[in-house]
Amino acid sequence: MQNVALLTTNTSGNSINSPSGLQVGLDDNCAPGGGATLLTYGSMSFPANLFAYGGRFIARDYIDFSANASGVEGVSMIAGRAISGTSNMNMGVCGGTSDTTFQIPYFRMVN
Numbered sequence: 001m002q003n004v005a006l007l008t009t010n011t012s013g014n015s016i017n018s019p020s021g022l023q024v025g026l027d028d029n030c031a032p033g034g035g036a037t038l039l040t041y042g043s044m045s046f047p048a049n050l051f052a053y054g055g056r057f058i059a060r061d062y063i064d065f066s067a068n069a070s071g072v073e074g075v076s077m078i079a080g081r082a083i084s085g086t087s088n089m090n091m092g093v094c095g096g097t098s099d100t101t102f103q104i105p106y107f108r109m110v111n
Helices: none
Strands: 004-008 036-040 044-046 051-053 056-059 062-065 071-073 076-079 082-085
Touching: 056 062, 062 076, 076 082
Parallel strands: 004 036, 036 056, 044 062, 051 071, 056 076, 062 082
Antiparallel strands: none
16 A cells, blocks of 8 residues: 555444555655555554555554564554554654645543
């Protein structure tokens, strides 16, 4: 998935999911463009081998990804409840700002 915005109002725990080996965004060493945005009112679930480059994952509930997420670079993940990832991951950051596919104002209250 490159240069796309996937939005859904589905509220299920599997609202956005994929088989093993999903790639979101272009592996371009943090160059501008090529990213993707996934947004759901529910949860996201990805099995092993998630590759995410320069994208945004926004879920009202949970974001869950399993082992061997060996390509996670310059990604923003926002979840209303929790973000969970398991073992064998390599993650990196990109300097500067991410692509601005769209902007959503949000606030989080903490006691």
